[in-house]
Amino acid sequence: MRVLGIETSCDETGVAVYDTAFPGAEGLRAQALYSQIALHAEYGGVVPELASRDHVRKLLPLIRQTLGDAGMGVGDLDGVAYTAGPGLVGALLVGAGVARSLAWALDKPAIGVHHMEGHLLAPLLEAPDLVPPFVALLVSGGHTQLIAVEAIGAYQLLGETLDDAAGEAFDKTAKMMGLPYPGGPQLAALAEQGTAGAYRFSRPMTDRPGLDFSFSGLKTQVLLAWRGSDQSAQTRADIARGFEDAVVDTLAIKCERALDAAGCDTLIVAGGVGANTRLRARLAQLASRRGGRACFPRPALCTDNGAMIAFAGALRLLAGQRGDDAIRVMPRWDMASLPSMDVAMVG
Ligand code: KG4
Numbered sequence: 260m261r262v263l264g265i266e267t268s269c270d271e272t273g274v275a276v277y278d279t280a281f282p283g284a285e286g287l288r289a290q291a292l293y294s295q296i297a298l299h300a301e302y303g304g305v306v307p308e309l310a311s312r313d314h315v316r317k318l319l320p321l322i323r324q325t326l327g328d329a330g331m332g333v334g335d336l337d338g339v340a341y342t343a344g345p346g347l348v349g350a351l352l353v354g355a356g357v358a359r360s361l362a363w364a365l366d367k368p369a370i371g372v373h374h375m376e377g378h379l380l381a382p383l384l385e386a387p388d389l390v391p392p393f394v395a396l397l398v399s400g401g402h403t404q405l406i407a408v409e410a411i412g413a414y415q416l417l418g419e420t421l422d423d424a425a426g427e428a429f430d431k432t433a434k435m436m437g438l439p440y441p442g443g444p445q446l447a448a449l450a451e452q453g454t455a456g457a458y459r460f461s462r463p464m465t466d467r468p469g470l471d472f473s474f475s476g477l478k479t480q481v482l483l484a485w486r487g488s489d490q491s492a493q494t495r496a497d498i499a500r501g502f503e504d505a506v507v508d509t510l511a512i513k514c515e516r517a518l519d520a521a522g523c524d525t526l527i528v529a530g531g532v533g534a535n536t537r538l539r540a541r542l543a544q545l546a547s548r549r550g551g552r553a554c555f556p557r558p559a560l561c562t563d564n565g566a567m568i569a570f571a572g573a574l575r576l577l578a579g580q581r582g583d584d585a586i587r588v589m590p591r592w593d594m595a596s597l598p599s600m601d602v603a604m605v606g
């Protein structure tokens with residue numbers, strides 16, 4: 260089954276074609292991504308209306324380009340998948356409108372994909388041998404969640420952030436120290452030049468049982484440290500390193516607890532912060548110490564992309580799921596409400 264995937268939930272227009280006749284990553288026949296970073300940079304964050312308008316401009320050319328790269332025409336598609344939520348309502352509507360219209364014109368099925376399920380399943384695209392049960396750490400700009408995955412499509416929330424998401428904490432901390440938007444990856448790069456231990460921040464909510472997170476206090480600690488410092492380049496790098504170590508430690512401590520709670524040793528990590536090198540190394544080490552395994556998508560598949568939507572949509576379409584023809588989006592959407600599916604049907 261050849262599925263066109265469309266991602267427009269925030270500030271990236273992502274398009275991909277996934278063909279389930281090929282195993283794993285080979286099924287990814289083509290993909291294209293257009294990032295709106297430059298468009299939003301002068302505002303220091305995503306401006307929803309500008310995001311929607313830019314998706315309108317970029318989506319159709321990207322679909323043409325992707326199909327061309329895959330050596331296909333629209334007539335070769337067997338289905339269309341699009342991000343139906345969570346995300347910015349206007350941005351989501353652009354992808355949903357195009358996807359549903361295309362599917363209707365082709366008389367092919369379309370499916371609205373949950374953006375976080377797209378992230379969660381991305382590691383499986385490259386590791387098709389991975390089978391539940393496992394624990395998923397979803398760390399993006401909008402979410403920080405630990406999820407017990409009993410079966411593909413059956414998700415139980417174990418813990419989540421009570422305030423800022425991990426990516427949001429990276430972005431806000433970077434902004435406070437004068438780094439340009441989006442600061443997360445830049446802060447991580449800066450931390451590489453920092454001295455470990457020069458600044459030590461707390462590991463929030465690790466001193467009590469539970470699997471929830473809180474990152475907003477950490478941001479305040481960094482602000483106070485930064486204001487009280489000489490604000491030199493080296494100090495900025497040292498603070499960045501202290502912040503990154505605190506976030507990585509906190510995530511690792513909770514991942515270990517979640518694996519214990521779920522009684523398994525397989526951890527999958529997805530979402531933009533999953534591209535963080537130090538987090539990847541730390542979690543890989545944790546899993547191997549337990550005799551288990553940690554799986555991450557390649558960094559480009561951690562951040563928003565069309566491939567994860569094409570892949571998750573292909574699994575659901577193969578399982579016989581499809582929506583009605585209505586163009587409907589869910590800016591807020593609980594993953595636990597998703598119907599389960601039988602992944603044995605893949606291939
Ligand atoms: O999944 P994603 O692309 O978009 C959302 O769905 O939110 O995640 C974006 C987030 C941003 O907050 C960004 O700063 C963060 O992921 N991020 C990183 C890194 N790369 C992206 N955070 C830390 N280290 C990185 N290398």
Ligand code: ZN
Pocket residue numbers: 374378399400530531562563
């Ligand atoms: Zn995302």
